[in-house]
Amino acid sequence: MPITEAPSPRVLDVRPMLRAGEEPFQAIMDAVGALAPGQTLRLIAPFRPVPLFSVMANRGFAASDRPLADGDWEVTFSPVAGMQETPESEDLAVGSSPSAVFWGDPVLELDLCGLEPPEPMVRILEALETLEPGDVLFALLAREPVFLFPELAKRRHEWAGNFDASGTDYRLLIRHGGGKGH
Amino acid sequence: MPMASLSRWTMSYFAAALAFLIAAEALAVAGVGFPASGLAEPATLVIVHLVAIGWLSLAMAGALLQFVPVLVNRPLAFPQLALPALVALATGLLLLCAGFAALAGWIEVTLDLLPLAAAALLAGFALLGLMLTATLLSARPVALFARFVLTGLACLAATALSGGTFALVLSGRGDWLGGAALLPGGLPFHAVLGFGGWLGLIAFGVSYRLFVMFMMAPEPPARRVRPVLIGAGLGLGLAAAGLLAPFAGVEPGAGWLAAALAALAGAGACYGRDILALYRTRRRKALEINMLASIPAFAALAAGLALLPVAILVDAGEKPIAALGFLLAFGWLGGLTLAQLVKIVSFVTWLETYAPRLGRAPAPRVGDLVAMPRTGWWFLAYYGGGALAAAALALDAAQGFRWALLPGLAGTVGIAAELVRVRRLSEIKAAERPAAHDYPLLLLVRADERSSAHADHRSTLAPRA
Incomplete structure (x- = not known):
């Protein structure tokens, strides 16, 4: 524009x-x-x-x-002109990366719906430590992981998440941002 | 915004709250207040306000500052007001107790302390109400859960304003009220709005949301929850009208009060049915200490709320009414708050300490922070003492009441000590403890400001070295 x-x-x-x-x-x-x-x-x-x-x-x-x-x-x-397309779904969690549509296929998929909080957060952060920068992780959760997002931001990972159409499962895509542990 | 922060001052609220509870219990064990004094006499008012404002309100405020932003997915509005609100409330409460002590003739100070105390309390509650209301209204549409809290905050406003008016009357500066006889007729309505509206209704609303999370139970549908809010709103509206009635020249009688309580009891029955359903349909089969220790609180709620309207209606006298009020304040609100404090403090401490380490260093589970089964024994002492004390009140055994409260006091002190040990990570084995400078502080949550060697968790906005 x-x-x-x-x-x-x-x-x-x-x-x-x-x-x-x-x-x-x-x-x-x-x-x-x-x-x-x-x-x-x-x-x-x-x-x-x-x-x-x-x-x-x-x-x-x-x-x-x-x-x-x-x-x-x-x-x-x-x-930057042309880069502000709003994400396809208005329901995407704020903080979600608009570039998520261009990410590659997930290298890892986790179904964490049956886990007691905060176990899903633990599993996701543990899994991210095993991935390479640029890798994409997909996780299915029972609720929006509100305490996970600040940690993802600190570790410079990107994410995009929303509830599925039925509103029962939360879908979360995370791209490893290359932040190094240790 | 689905980003949840940790509330900086919540632990300070909890610490002040526990200190006021222990003070109130110690005074009661020492024989101050009912049954040695009447229900509306200054000595009893000291104990009641230490419990209502010092213990329950501060604990509720600390919990709401942490969880309202989480439950509405919005950042807390005006977070810088949390500390001034706490200081105003604690100062106001101490002044109020001094004012009551002057009324009782224990100390010789001006009764103007009472309106001064009321001003500090009103200021503190106004700051708190501003933070929470602005946070709740920043999320649209306003959810059913938020309506519980907003209604409760309206009751808090009515309670604080009526309390301020009583303070003016008691200090001899109530002439401008034009002879409307507010005291003692207004007292029960003031108490119903405070305990039933601000503390009770919000406990209802918050527990619906948190218990779903804690027990992994299916969310109850809104059409089941809405009648609870409507019924309670009706009862609390009646109580508010009872406060205002003297200005219209009407004197609300026991029937009016009983009707307000009966509406609350109806709402409580619907709520109890829903909570029972949450326990029954939970997917987390093993109950954690916070949910186990909440069960006696719900039993106290059922007994207290069912019998209180009847006791008022048949004019059963001070003793049974005091016993039922004690059951609700000590057993239900107090027990529920203590039980959930164990969960909140351990969860916040875990998140503060271990979120930056997850995936990078060994981390315990949230429950590992709590010493079990010892914490359970403290709850047994608390509830056991509470049940005996309520029975002693009903049976008019003043000495028995003081002795029965002793295990209650021991249980409270024990639980408070366990919470300190949770903050100090006392139960955590050495390999899973952070470096000394990353230990949680006792009274302050510092979630986003630590630099540390064990993990790179600099904030997005932290300067690069």
């Missing part, structure tokens, strides 16, 4: 959250989800948030950054 009449940037300052000890990833993803077409996100952080660049690139945003006074950084995430 040409960005001739782009709306003014949305500004998100995560410094107060970080000072309060809060994890700002959710707030950033919420802000990204609330962007109008063509709108840019201007993020103010107390450091250069390098890992976020790849997360945002996967969502179709290019990053440009500049240092501010006092060691703070301002990063502008601009939408």
Whole structure:
């Protein structure tokens, strides 16, 4: 899309959250989800948030950054034309990678529906440690693994998940993001 | 947003709550309050408010701050208000107890402490209500579970406002009320809204969602759950109307109160049927300690809620009513809260400590953090003492009540000590313990801010070295 009449940037300052000890990833993803077409996100952080660049690139945003006074950084995430297609299903978990449709076939499929929480989370994270960067894992769960997502984000894996049509099984695709353990 | 964070201050809420419970039980064992004093006398009010605000409300608040965001899949709104709310509530409660002590003639301070306490409590509950309401309303459409909590929060507002008004009346500054006789007639409605609405109804709503998860039971359909909310809403609406009736020149009698309680009892019966179904249809066959230790709480709920409207209606007198109220507060709400604290504290501690290690280092299971069967023995002491104490109240055995509460107090202290041991990972074998600097803190959950050598779990936003 040409960005001739782009709306003014949305500004998100995560410094107060970080000072309060809060994890700002959710707030950033919420802000990204609330962007109008063509709108840019201007993020103010107390450091250069390098890992976020790849997360945002996967969502179709290019990053440009500049240092501010006092060691703070301002990063502008601009939408790259044509890369913001919304995922096919509106019900995809927020935080899901829009590029999931281009991922390869899963190398591993796990049916975790019968397991007691948090065992599904344990199995998925254990399985991911055995996979190579770029490998895709598919898991079937009985509920949305809300406590798994922050851990996936920290380990820089990508995911896309939703409930099946009947609403009983949760389907989760995870692509190994190459984050190294140890 | 399906990203669940750990609530930073929840452990501090729980610690304060347990401290207030132990204080209340110790005072009761020492003979303060009913039955040595009347039900509406200051000494009893000290104990009742230590339990209602200090213990049950703070524990409920801590649990809601952790689980409301999880259950509605939204981040907690205004998380920076959690600590100011806790400080305001604890300060307000201590001032309130000092005000009651002045009323009782134990200390000589101005009775203006009472409205001051009410102001601090109102501020604390308002902050809490703001965080939870904003979080619940940020998820649309508003789910049935959220309606339970929102209704409960409305009851909390009514309870806190009526309590504030009583504080003005008791401190001699209630002239502006124009002679409406709020006390003592308003007291039972204030108690019904607090215990039945804010604490009880939210316990209903939250347990539907959490028990499905804890026991791997099928979710009860909304058409079965909705009557519980409607019935309870009716009873609580009647109770709120009972508070306001004096302003219209109407004096609500025992029938009014009994009708409100009967509606709550009807809702409780539907709820009990659903909970029984959850236990029966569970796929997790072996019950964990939190679900086992909740069973006596449900028995107390059944007995208390069935008999209380009858006792009010036939004007059975203070003793049976006190015994039934004790059964509901100590047996049902208190027991259920203690039982679920074991689960919540161990789960949060496990997640905080081991989520970054999963797949990379040995990790125990959540249940391994809890010392069993020792924790079960503490619950036995708690419920055994509670049952004897309720019987002693009903039989008008004041000395017996104090002695019976002693095992209850021992059980509470034991459970609190077990929770501290869970935070300290005392049950975990050395190979599965994290490095010393990654140990959970006792009162603070630091889920996303640790740098550690044993695993690369830097936050997405953490600076790169």
